[in-house]
Ligand SMILES: Cc1cc2nc3c(=O)[nH]c(=O)nc-3n(C[C@H](O)[C@H](O)[C@H](O)COP(=O)(O)OP(=O)(O)OC[C@H]3O[C@@H](n4cnc5c(N)ncnc54)[C@H](O)[C@@H]3O)c2cc1C
């Protein structure tokens with residue numbers, strides 16, 4: 001390859017892994033591109049590792065592809081905040097010479113669609129960078145692939161063209177590239193037998209059914225192929241075929257303690273669960289209070305049975321799942337793939353409905369699916385699928401019981417069951433680095449929490465202790481949800497409900513640090529906790545009182561929302577202690593908020609803004625809000641907020 005071959009770096013910003021998956025795919029395809037050089041693959045959190053961002057003028061032959069998602073309410077993924085600060089600099093030559101293209105991921109169900117990608121794409125030219133390809137905006141609400149696939153195709157064409165110019169090569173015609181992207185016709189069919197009736201139904205064209213192909217989602221070649229290779233028994237099955245399962249990071253942990261933190265007459269149940277990794281299976285990097293761990297979850301067994309039944313899938317058949325390139329992903333039984341690699345509660349995207357329609361034996365069902373995914377059926381899709389949060393399983397049972405699509409289609413177009421995240425409530429210093437404790441609230445019909453509750457109950461009943469598969473959170477290496485480095489820094493923690501979990505970890509670590517420190521001069525700590533009733537759901541009451549007695553916690557302020565005549569929430573308690581809160585901020589202290597991101601996070605945010613306005617900004621509301629933003633920039637106002645899945 002010529003030295004002039006453009007070098008392509010791929011950078012991503014992600015919360016749940018979509019952007020990383022696409023970035024990795026681009027990076028992995030680079031070696032097969034004759035005239036391009038594979039550069040770095042990096043999280044934008046680590047942008048400083050990428051020379052193109054340090055000395056961009058020296059790197060005019062370097063092309064940077066940025067794949068980034070939006071989270072919260074139009075916010076960037078937490079880990080890339082330092083990068084977002086970099087691009088706010090007002091220096092028109094800061095990134096002079098840097099060439100880039102942005103692929104923004106978002107969801108039109110949210111107001112600030114693709115906000116992070118837009119912000120990056122608009123900011124970089126102001127720093128002297130050059131955009132070489134128009135931004136892509138992929139909508140997870142209807143299927144990322146609808147935009148991602150053509151955008152990638154264009155990106156490769158553009159890069160090939162740039163490479164040809166740089167190396168004075170003949171420019172390949174787009175037609176030949178297009179052709180190479182077509183599915184190869186001699187690929188083995190994923191299903192050996194195709195039902196005759198299905199062939200007959202398929203023979204009726206889209207036009208004959210009254211649909212216009214151009215108003216339907218585009219069909220793309222499958223990204224995965226599954227071939228039957230026999231029956232279970234003859235094959236060794238892997239421990240897990242979940243895409244979250246990477247044996248180098250996954251930890252197997254055993255339940256070593258479990259107790260209910262709520263009373264038997266409480267409306268909800270919260271469990272304290274302790275997991276231990278054995279010595280051969282230690283958590284690689286010592287975790288810190290504030291870290292969250294993902295629990296790898298399987299589909300509910302009864303839902304798995306219903307799915308197998310409706311599609312008439314043979315549970316013991318062994319499939320070899322491969323990428324388009326032929327590279328094997330996993331070999332396992334149909335049952336295991338259904339349990340672990342597709343999310344049976346996922347909402348079917350339009351591209352899946354389009355693909356499923358080809359496999360319906362009933363013409364009316366085929367028409368229903370085609371209408372739902374067509375542009376003309378937009379309203380019905382919103383009413384019948386999005387608003388009802390219809391799962392693929394419900395859709396199959398209610399609208400397409402005659403569908404006989406092969407499993408490979410679902411493996412290709414459905415997401416896998418996502419890991420569920422839990423914040424450690426333990427301290428590695430005090431509890432041991434191979435011990436992890438969590439507190440979780442059991443959610444009605446919740447997949448993970450009901451499964452974990454069963455494990456906890458069986459431990460509490462003295463039955464066998466079960467195993468759980470855990471992964472550390474991708475962003476932990478750069479997480480900012482950490483207690484202050486110095487014992488001298490005062491801080492306020494606001495964590496109602498299970499939001500208290502990481503703060504118990506913070507305080508346990510503090511207790512340990514105080515016992516090791518000679519210096520008796522330490523800052524103050526205040527915890528605002530909230531629950532319904534003192535007698536029912538005051539989580540970790542004894543532990544918190546003990547931490548207070550031992551001076552790791554100076555003040556515990558609890559808002560009981562159902563104990564008195566008036567509902568009291570943490571934000572009310574904050575307002576009642578406004579002066580104290582402001583004093584902590586004025587002394588250089590930090591504010592932490594953790595828990596469910598619904599009303600609580602907004603209420604607390606508004607209360608803190610008001611407090612700062614009154615005590616630090618001469619009553620000016622706008623200045624209070626600006627001060628809160630500034631504190632967030634300085635990592636002195638840190639939030640770990642989760643939303644319902
Ligand atoms: C970084 C991070 C840390 C987290 N830490 C904790 C923690 O320490 N403790 C903890 O309990 N949770 C925590 N969560 C939330 C947790 O990951 C799960 O989302 C939650 O336990 C529900 O999982 P599930 O599989 O039981 O429910 P799902 O099967 O995902 O949801 C089933 C249904 O219930 C709804 N739902 C989900 N959660 C709730 C809820 N809390 N209240 C009402 N309805 C809900 C969903 O919208 C869905 O309709 C954290 C999340 C993140 C991202």
Ligand SMILES: Cc1cc2nc3c(=O)[nH]c(=O)nc-3n(C[C@H](O)[C@H](O)[C@H](O)COP(=O)(O)O)c2cc1C
Nearest residue numbers: 015016017018019069070072074106107110113114
């Ligand atoms: C809690 C949450 C908040 C989100 N907020 C937004 C938003 O404000 N704007 C938007 O365009 N997309 C939003 N999204 C959609 C994501 O950007 C989209 O699902 C994307 O594919 C996620 O990519 P990732 O896995 O790389 O993070 C949100 C998703 C979640 C789960």
